[in-house]
Amino acid sequence: MIRHAVLVGAFVLTLTASAATQPASAQPAALEAEALQHFLAILRLDTQNPPGNEVLVVDYLKGVLEQAGIDVKILARDPKRPNLVARLRGNGSRKPLLFMGHTDVVTVDAAKWTHPPFSATRDGGHVYGRGTLDDKPSVAAGLMTMLRLKRMNVPLDRDVIFLAEASEEGNGPFGINYMVAEHWAEIDAEYCIAEGGGVVREGGQVRFAGVTATEKIPHTIRLVARGIAGHGSVPLQSNPIVHLSQAIVKIAAWRTPMRLNDTTRAYFEGLARISPPDEAARYRAIVEGRDVEAVQDYFAAHAPLFHSLLRTSISPNITKAGYLRNVIPSEAEATLDIRALPDEDMPAFLDRLQALIDDAAIEILPGATGNGRPAAPPSRLDTEAFKVIEAANRRVYGVATLPTMLAGATDMAQVRARGVQCYGIGPMIDREDAAKGFGAHSDQERILEDAFEKFVRVHFEIVRDLAASR
Template identity: 60%
Template sequence: MTFLRAGGVLALLLAVARAADPRPLPDWPAVEAETLQHFQAIVRMDTSDPPGGEKPVADYLREVLTAEGIEVKVFALDPNRPNVVARLRGTGKKPPLLLMAHTDTVNIDPKKWTHPPFSAHREDGFIYGRGTVDDKDNVAINLMTMLLLKRSGVPLDRDVIFLAEAGEEGSVQFGIEFMVEKHFDEIAAEFCLAEGGGVRRTGGKVQYGSVQTTEKIPNRLRLVARGVAGHGSVPLRSNAVVHLAKAIAAVADWRTEMRLNETTRAFFERLAAISPPEEAVRYQSILQGDESGAAQEYFAVNVPFYNSMIRTSISPNIITGGYRVNVIPSEVEATLDVRALPDEDMAAFLEQMTKVINDPAIEIQRAPGHSRPGAPPSRLNTEAFEAIEAGIRRHYGVITLPTMSTGATDMAYLRQKGIQCFGIGPMIDSEDGPRGFGAHSDQERILEEALHLFLKFNWDVVLDLAAARP
């Protein structure tokens, strides 16, 4: 067969495949205009947490969804902090698909913003505002996906559920904790798509797609040092400040065990395949155990995110104690942010930490504060991961890296209940974070192009997972 004939056959096969594809083709210019309208509307609503007040966004979503004839329910522990659940019903041939996003944002210091934080200001192809990439982008995209599914009338083999939750940014008792404990039947699903991933672009070139398939577990620990109080003019070997300083140095220098799971192993394997040789060697070394420790040390200095991905990490972040310069305090303390690997045995870890500190003047305590439950990573050999991977390849033309988040998301609560959860997100310029334009920053922003491309990607993934097969 000649190349010309082969090309003709291939074109014919593609045309037949497209003709047989039951998925509808939205009017994307009109959809993009509507997406922008909804996105700007919810970014302009101040839902900072603290203090927390997601009701304006919840009311907006309920009104828009109800107007389209979509089934909507509202659940609230606090009437000012409601959770919205919308459902499109399928045949029940497959278990439901859950689309989740949170309507609250971290709070702001308005003096530090060039553009008002709730203006949704558009400039040079960007939209500025608190929540533009955490997480009102996912809220708007999931809203539009539900609207498009309803309008298209595409038959579904699964129910598609949209959960717009409150309280993710530190008040989970009003959001995911409340929904899982009191209303889990309303959101139970086989798969969940939520925040935590994205598509990385550097220097204008797309590098790879990242899908969060597991996350580290936050733990807050206190080191409490006790000694004899006295006059500062007479130094004491029992000085609690000195003992605490040595303990902090000991845990900061402690290289905790390196351990890979299915997600992080796949991450470094795939990263090695697309990296320059000198970088690929380091990733291969990690995969082989890095006996010399050279690759781990390189990460600790140059790529601390990778270093945190391969171990339970410890960051001493708060020190308190003392009240006069001439008084030796009898008690001082430090608070540690410990991010544990999903399979970490914390009781055994604390025993190890006690040995590392090796000082009877130091007591290790668990500090109060919301954590997340531990759960096994979501599996890669699932229909959902394959659909996401295919969507990233289709829309961005790059490889997919399964990723373990070093931060925390509300997917941990769902994974503990057996739901396979995957964190996705829009295209982000890697330069934005260091320049102060990333999530939680004072100039948070998103590319308009990225927002619209994210919807097309999300739409295709949801259709791949939920649309009825002919």
């Protein structure tokens, strides 16, 4: 029913907005076919980063946009890794709206894929391929939104800016960092819409639409243990492998302080409203500060994402030590992946870490702070943009929108740090899919065709409702 109502609504709008200029074929079914065709074409361009080669997608987008009469700018630090900016002008009464998608994808091990990773194979209602979730839906939906606004000649109160950005994976220097540093005026906006959110389906039921309003800040920290080298036949108390191991055990056992912010509080409150009673009780306990240790024990074992969202988290992910069986090494090193809450006082946090480890043989060396991604206050939840997103999700998916904090990191961090209110959206995903190996960055990344269609629709409606003249 919802699907039918939306289709009818879009059809009527299409006719009334520009019956004169609208090609007769551009009805919803044709639009969906057009969107899918662009999506498949973009998926088939190999933009593995490294090396990136995002110029392939940029050339494609440029061709389609220019043919539709939309001006584009190509802005590049490296000609093989350009960014594309397309802009539709409004009357300037409101500040622009930016939406972006990244054109690079993570690398593949092609031998592990059932369907070749750049084949964009359609099978059983899914499309398979690298980038089907991360982040080519944003690129294809952004393209379709521009095309539709242009064809319908929708009068705009604000400029609408589409940024197809390079080099998001690994946060390289060619994409958002280049755009923010060198071409800020091209993308400066009141609001930004990008990847990061998603609509959660579980057991075939759509549960809620998650919209990211903030994200954690990654920090890389190295622990270096030093001792005296010696013969393996004579064990030493100073063995740095032993010291490092003890430190890692202490870190693993440390439950860093729990803290809610506006976003995560609203998230857990919202989850409590839509969840079965036993689950809801846990979310309510977190919000109300009751039995929090027991609930966190449960999360740590059964819902590690929730455990992470409540705190600055630490995961030891690399160790390097030793080189011969009979040699006690003089050094051992661990790399910690710290994901900080947006308001974390990192120097104070590292002081606490030092006190916890309490070992003079171990030095804490700060690595890349934020991996180049700056901290910024969470985007507000009382904005027109958030309300428009909520309404669009309600129409298209029939569910409530919950604000969320992303445990990972996106290019919105850089844009948010410039004072833009940014919201992460994303297609509908079956919650069971990731565990089966079909998630983003997996060897069998896939998207439901129906989810792609809905995403294209909701993307357009969000942009239209935020930018069209009142």
